[in-house]
Amino acid sequence: MTTQHQGTAVTDSIPSVSTFDLSTYLAQRQVTVESALDQSIAIVYPDKIYESMRYSLLAGGKRLRPILCLATCELVGGTTEMALPTACALExxxxxxxxxxxxxxxxxxxxxxGKLTNHKVYGEDIAILAGDGLLAYAFEFIAAQTRGVPADRVLKVIAHLGKAVGAAGLVGGQVVDLDSEGNPNVSLETLNFIHRHKTGALLEASVVCGAILAGASELDQQRLSAYAQDIGLAFQIVDDVLDITATQEELGKTAGKDLQAQKATYPSFWGIDESKRQANQLVTDAKAQLEGFGDKALPLMAIADFITARTH
Known part of the structure; x- marks a missing residue:
């Protein structure tokens, strides 16, 4: 049986991800994103700052945020072309x-x-400026490069992304994270605040901005936001577990940093097994938010599963 709500087909069951080839999907999308990122920043005078920006921007990674943006835009009926500038900006x-x-x-x-960090290659001064340059350019890129999208939607995307990265989002989460280092009395509530802001806000924006660009209803935006918040927290729980259980080679970054910095982590509250169970429950909850979208939700469902199955 199929019903309708807010312009979205609603089915009674969650589609199966067993037949969806996520590795092929991610590989294809990574090629699209990598090409767009490579073309987004040219090296001009002063060369050093553009080289530094490109060094970190093109250093690899899963490109999860831009891929989530593209997948959500298509889920709601939009196109890759509509969302690609925002996807690049997110990265x-x-x-x-x-x-x-x-x-x-x-x-x-x-x-x-797996590579030296930016400040180790270019110095702390240039690394700070490279980050500043990327942040400013991200918003310019959305405004200047988005095609085929009504201006009011582009404006909403810029506002949503600005909130996600500022003191109400990523920056705020980082501040509380820094304040909590070495504090043995950090509560689970504070830990959740840190990661819903520091990690989760940008993941949530990746999904919701894709939906906004495609003209999603308010109801669908809310459901997709809930999906993204759940996978964002699951992502961080898995990160905390991997920091304990994975090697530096597997992580591509220094292992054991959380313990060394005396940071509160989910395993420090729950242990490793319960942390994994909590992450799995969040993924189950996230996938339940996609019930109404049919087979178009397969990429987002498979990405949710991938978050808890990853080893790096």
Missing amino acids: MIHTMSLIHDDLPAMDNDDYRR
């Missing part, structure tokens, strides 16, 4: 956060994605 902002997060004043990391 620029994510890269900025990694560059700044790795600085000695923050997490003081030497490796990211």
